[in-house]
Structures are given as C-alpha cells and as structure tokens.
Amino acid sequence: MKATLLHGPKDIRVGEVPEPALLESTDAIVRVTHACICGSDLWPYRGVGLDGDGPAEPQRIGHEFLGVVEETGSDVTSPRPGDVVVAPFTFSDGSCEFCRDGLPTSCVNGGMWGSGGVDGGQGEAVRVPRAEGTLVRLPGGSDEALSASLLTLSDVFSTGHHAAVSASVKRGSTVVVVGDGAVGLSGVLASARLGAERIVIMGRHTPRTELAERFGATDVVPERGAEGVERVRELTGGHGAPHVLECVGTDDSLATAVGVVRDGGAIGRVGAPTYANIPQSAETFFRNVTISGGVAPARDYIPELLPDVLEGRVQPGLVFDRTVGLDDVADGYRAMHEREALKVLVRP
Amino acid sequence: MKATLLHGPKDIRVGEVPEPALLESTDAIVRVTHACICGSDLWPYRGVGLDGDGPAEPQRIGHEFLGVVEETGSDVTSPRPGDVVVAPFTFSDGSCEFCRDGLPTSCVNGGMWGSGGVDGGQGEAVRVPRAEGTLVRLPGGSDEALSASLLTLSDVFSTGHHAAVSASVKRGSTVVVVGDGAVGLSGVLASARLGAERIVIMGRHTPRTELAERFGATDVVPERGAEGVERVRELTGGHGAPHVLECVGTDDSLATAVGVVRDGGAIGRVGAPTYANIPQSAETFFRNVTISGGVAPARDYIPELLPDVLEGRVQPGLVFDRTVGLDDVADGYRAMHEREALKVLVRP
Incomplete structure (x- = not known):
C-alpha cells in the first residue's frame, strides 16, 4: 500500500510500504479515508529533531486520521469492522489510571503515531494499537459534508x-x-x-x-x-x-x-x-x-465535542483550505511550510 | 523611635528613625507589638539585590507585624485607635479591581513595606498606607498565647x-x-x-x-x-x-x-x-x-484563616523557635542565616 515517508529535510514522498497486519490481539486495522498535515509535522519536515541528513530509514508520518475499520484483534469488542472511526493523535488503552483520569496522553500503554514500529496516519491504512481505548466510533457513519470537521477532533x-x-x-x-x-x-x-x-x-x-x-x-x-x-x-x-x-x-x-x-x-x-x-x-x-x-488529551475530549460537530453547531473543519490526494502530499507540506495553505486535508 | 536598618550585606542594626506620622488621609499609625524575620529578608541581608557595598541609605526592613492602632487618617473608618491589628506583607486599598477579585498583591495602589518611603515592619511603629484596605482587626484583641499564630497570618x-x-x-x-x-x-x-x-x-x-x-x-x-x-x-x-x-x-x-x-x-x-x-x-x-x-494574597486569605487560628484549630505559630527583643534583631538574622533558628519572632 502507499504511505507518506519522510526521507530527510524537505524530502517527503509517497512510497510503497507493507500492508498493515494485526500484531496484537488489541490492534485494529483502519482503512484511512481522510488524513491531514499538522503544524507539528512541519518540524521534522524542516529537519528539526532529525539527525544529520534525515532519518536513517524513511519515517512514517501523520497523526490525524478518519477511516473505516477493516479488521480487529480478538480482544477488541468495539469498534467493529465496517465502523467509521476517528483516531486521536496519540493512542491509549482507555483503562489505565491516567486514561481513567482523563489524561490519555499519559497512558502507560500509549504512544505516538509514526514511530517505534507504529504506523503514521498519512497513508492508505494504519495498524491501530489499543484500538478499543483509542478509536472513537462515529455514530452517523461517514457523512462527507462533516468529514473535515470530524477529522479536526483528532487533534486541532x-x-x-x-x-x-x-x-x-x-x-x-x-x-x-x-x-x-x-x-x-x-x-x-x-x-x-x-x-x-x-x-x-x-x-x-x-x-x-x-x-x-x-x-x-x-x-x-x-x-x-x-x-x-x-x-x-x-x-x-x-x-x-x-x-x-x-x-x-x-x-x-x-x-x-x-x-x-x-x-x-x-x-x-x-x-x-x-x-x-x-x-x-x-x-x-x-x-x-x-x-x-500541554499536549491535548484529545481522546478524552472527543465524546464531549462530537455532538456539536455532528449537529453542525460548530464547524471546525473550516480550517482546511486545501485538499490533496495522497500522491500530492509533498505539495501539501510545501504549501503549509510556505504559508500558502493554512491546513491541508489529505485524501488517500 | 527604634527600627531595624540594613546598612549592607550582613550589616543589620537597630537605629533611631523619626517617629512615623500620618502623611495621607488613608494612613494609620500602628505601634508594633510583634514582628518577625522572613526567609525572604535573608536575601537582602546576604547582599542579594543590593548594589556594591549595600544600600546608599540604611534601608528599613521587615514586612510581617501585629500591633495596636495609635492614630488614623480622616478617611479611615476602620480600624479605630486602640484596635489590635495584623498587617499582611503587602499593603492594598481593598477597593481596586484586583482587591475585589481577591488578588491584593496586584492592588493598583498597593506596595511593599520597607521601600519607597514606606516603613518596614521590624521597628517600634509603622505608618500604614491604605490602612482601611490593608489592616485586619483582630476581634479578640490581644491574646498573648495566640500572638505568634496570629502573626503568621501576615505572611508565612x-x-x-x-x-x-x-x-x-x-x-x-x-x-x-x-x-x-x-x-x-x-x-x-x-x-x-x-x-x-x-x-x-x-x-x-x-x-x-x-x-x-x-x-x-x-x-x-x-x-x-x-x-x-x-x-x-x-x-x-x-x-x-x-x-x-x-x-x-x-x-x-x-x-x-x-x-x-x-x-x-x-x-x-x-x-x-x-x-x-x-x-x-x-x-x-x-x-x-x-x-x-506566586506571591500570596495574604490580605484576602486572612478572614478565612483567622477563625481557625482564634479557636486554636491550627497553631501555625509553632514555626517560631526563637524570640528576640528589637535590640537583638541582628542576632536573629544571624541565627536564621546559619539555620540555627527556623523562624525568629521580634518583640519591639
């Protein structure tokens, strides 16, 4: 499948990577329908935090996505295959003391997308660790008019x-x-x-x-x-x-x-x-x-914010002023880096 | 009258200063019965924040005191002469927007003891600016057994x-x-x-x-x-x-x-x-x-803390482990500086 890979400063490309597969019984595979580029993705894009000429291996990137569940591990009761879900920008188990206290960003079993063997969000599919704690099912299914706003729940x-x-x-x-x-x-x-x-x-x-x-x-x-x-x-x-x-x-x-x-x-x-x-x-x-x-406990906020998005009382998706296909993701980075675009939506 | 004067690093003495007099209609004169030395007084005592060999003019010091009102300006309705009062470690008008919001340390007419023509607390008497906003009347009058604890309301x-x-x-x-x-x-x-x-x-x-x-x-x-x-x-x-x-x-x-x-x-x-x-x-x-x-809005807290002190439910005055007369204030500073004493009470 195709995914966005950071090769080095300002060198971002779409390349072939292996299809994701369930590794743990708590994983799910999500087929990404909507992703986007974050201001914080521009830091590694600009080379901040990269050693020398860039990552030794091309690095997966992206931490905001919406998609359809394709497959779930044996310990995942919800969501179910076919469900439309949004992923917050960190994954978390939903059951540790920090998750219970509303701070999933400090989850003892949590982590970030795009590093440590975890997929990035800017690709065709993602293996989601701790899927039951991480993913939020969107009750209305996929509503294209709302997708951009629903995607902002992930992070921005x-x-x-x-x-x-x-x-x-x-x-x-x-x-x-x-x-x-x-x-x-x-x-x-x-x-x-x-x-x-x-x-x-x-x-x-x-x-x-x-x-x-x-x-x-x-x-x-x-x-x-x-x-x-x-x-x-x-x-x-x-x-x-x-x-x-x-x-x-x-x-x-x-x-x-x-x-x-x-x-x-x-x-x-x-x-x-x-x-x-x-x-x-x-x-x-x-x-x-x-x-x-600090870093936003998005997973904890989504249930509170979701109804207002679903019912159109807020339209946070208006921050997107450009949409690119996955093949054009590099141009999306360039446009945000050059302040030509405010925030770029990516359609794999 | 006598007051504590900082002449330079480690050079603190009791000297003669003019008796305080009302300068503004909002002033009061308080005869000090109990004062004390604060950990923060040790900074200038050690020379931190002093230029060269010390202050150009000997500097009044001390910002925690309890005493008896001797005289009040024409605009001071309360307290009245004869009242026993405690002074918080900053003075404040009690009526500006910050005072009303519970942050008298940011009072637009407030300030600190011991600088800018305002007396320090470690002396026989103090001119108190904005006396009505600043001073808290102690309803029980002077109770020697409680004095040390009442004095801690001032700051510590x-x-x-x-x-x-x-x-x-x-x-x-x-x-x-x-x-x-x-x-x-x-x-x-x-x-x-x-x-x-x-x-x-x-x-x-x-x-x-x-x-x-x-x-x-x-x-x-x-x-x-x-x-x-x-x-x-x-x-x-x-x-x-x-x-x-x-x-x-x-x-x-x-x-x-x-x-x-x-x-x-x-x-x-x-x-x-x-x-x-x-x-x-x-x-x-x-x-x-x-x-x-940050800096504690003591004036705002005193009404809440006072009943527990008056009724003996808390005994914050136990932090004092030494009492000196005003003439021995230098030894009090030395003892606190050398960690021989935890906190020194001064009886003018």
Missing part, C-alpha cells in the same frame, strides 16, 4: 479546546488567543463554544483572522511584540485578559502571552514548545500567573 | 495556604511539600487544614520534619535530587503526587517539584524565585503539568 480542534480549558475559559470570559494558525483559530472556536464573551485574536494574516471572526473572535490585533501587548491591554481595560491561549510555541509567543495575561490569570499553552524554558519566572510569580496546558 | 501561614490552594489541594488529596523551612511547614499545615489525606514532606532537618509531622505530614523524605524524586514516586504509587507545593524557590527545588508531580498535576510555587526561568518546558508540556502560585 481538541487542541484548541484544551487551550481554552487549560486557561479556564467559561461563560462570559474575556480571552486572548496568541497565534492565527489552525490551532489558534480552533482556540477561538473552542472559546466561543464555551461561552466566552470577548475573544481577541493576535494575528496578521487577513484570511485567517477573517475565519477567526467567523469562529467568534470579537477583536483582531495584528501588531506583534510590545506593540501588540500594548494594543491588547488597551482593549482589555489596561490590565490584560484573565484567559490567554498560547497557540504557537515560541519564546516570542510565550512572552506575548505573559504580556497580555491579567495578574492572577491563566495561560493555556498548546503550541508545541520550541523554547527550552518558560521565561519571566519572577514576573509570572509576582503577578500570580498560572501556566497550564 | 498565608503563603503556605497559597501554595496549597494554587496546587488545588482538597479533601483526600495526596500532596508533596518541597522544603522544610517555615513556609514548607506552613504548607503542610495548610494542606492538612484543607483535608489532604497524604502529605509527604521533603526535608532533612529533623526538628523541622518533626514539626511537619505534628502539622499533619504523613511521610518524610530526607533524600534530595533524583534520589528524593525516586523515593517520593515509590511512596505515591510510582507516578508522583497530583499536588506539589514548591516552598524553596531555587532551580533544584523546582526541578524536584517537576520530578515528583504526577502527570496532569499542579505545582503551587511560593518560594520567591531565585531562578530566572522555569525549566523543563517540554517535560511539563508533554506531561500536562500546571505551574501556578
């Missing part, structure tokens, strides 16, 4: 939701979202869904901030750095906002988040950190700023 | 409480307290008061850990660093504790806190940070560790 919308939850967003909140990438936009939508009253997005790419407004943003601040902080403070009564979603993951974006958060407020950080340390320890201490968030 | 017990609250300690919680100084011990007591079931204190000074056990600690871990982390993990089912109180404020103590916190848990940090950055940004991110806390 769940991650935006995690940012909002971690920043304690609730009905009536004033929120600042740092970053207008697909995660930031999902954070806007998640905040609006939780009832936030005022949502300021910090971003300078007009098509993206327009989508942010469609998702519920009430204000757009294109300025960056100290100027952006000043502008947000003006908009929020001089002291910043109690709830800040950090959706980028760089030193600069974190400093901006600290600059726009109100004393006593919380920063929900979901941008995969490219910074080594959290700066401004004294400032956050004297201002009682809480720094929360 | 309120700070221990803030660590516990910031780490979301509640009934039944498993808690780890990093540090066996007066703040750490107060964190143990505060956690027990909030109903924590298991309280592990990390400390190696037997008289202190014995007091921790009296305050409610169930386990003592004297090991430090990786060995200490390992030991705590063994005691907490292998994964650490969901609630960690960081009561030291160094790089090492913060790393220990990250090491002993369970994935998805919270660190309440109240040790004044001597570290520039919060390290291990990726580890805390992938493990969804929340970093909360």
